[in-house]
Amino acid sequence: MGIIPACSGCPSPQKCGKGGICGKGRITMCHGSLGNARREALAILSASLVGVGASIGLAQTRQYPVFTPDHLNSAMKTVGLAFNLVGHSIEKHDPELAKDYLARARDQLATTITFWRDRKVEEAIALLRDNLKKMDALDTAMSVDKDKVDMRAVAELSRQVSASCEACHARYREQDPISKEYRVKSELLKP
Numbered sequence: 001m002g003i004i005p006a007c008s009g010c011p012s013p014q015k016c017g018k019g020g021i022c023g024k025g026r027i028t029m030c031h032g033s034l035g036n037a038r039r040e041a042l043a044i045l046s047a048s049l050v051g052v053g054a055s056i057g058l059a060q061t062r063q064y065p066v067f068t069p070d071h072l073n074s075a076m077k078t079v080g081l082a083f084n085l086v087g088h089s090i091e092k093h094d095p096e097l098a099k100d101y102l103a104r105a106r107d108q109l110a111t112t113i114t115f116w117r118d119r120k121v122e123e124a125i126a127l128l129r130d131n132l133k134k135m136d137a138l139d140t141a142m143s144v145d146k147d148k149v150d151m152r153a154v155a156e157l158s159r160q161v162s163a164s165c166e167a168c169h170a171r172y173r174e175q176d177p178i179s180k181e182y183r184v185k186s187e188l189l190k191p
Contacts, residue, residue: 067114069184078108083161086138090158095142095149102142106135119188124172131164 082105089098110132116124138157142149174185 067112067118069115069189072112072115072184075108075112079105079165082108083165087158087162090151090154093151095146095151095154098154099139099142102135102139106132106139109135115184121172121188124168127164127168127171131161131168134161134164 082101085101086098086105089095089101109128113125113128116128134157138154138161141154141157169182172185172188173182175182
């Protein structure tokens, strides 16, 4: 490459071979090689990118999605409502409707794993996974032809899911003495 003309603010009208930032803040090469100017520009750009990347990394102190106690409470209310409807559908010998409600309950329950992972409560994660497996077994039992569904086996699997829910509630839930509403135990509220 040839000589790059100095910017209009360069004090040196001759070939000085020095590059840098001129008085106007431009990266320039006063009559020298283009290679030096490119290296300097790349060095400045690289340093800027590293600084921006570090800033972004420091800003992300939590993983997403965030699952708050309010989210857990809302999800568990939906799970409870949907699973109660599963029970009513089973009592009425309607496995198709029970499957629909079970899918909703399972979907909501599965999302709560984020709450337990954020708080590193391994026992709750194990209980949750076990209950999801029981829900899957219940779904499988109801997934045969309607005339071939063993409703006694389905009812037993439903009781097993309910028992798993109650075991988790006994361990991780408390009742507010004033409002009588259930909530996650206060010692678990800090992530």
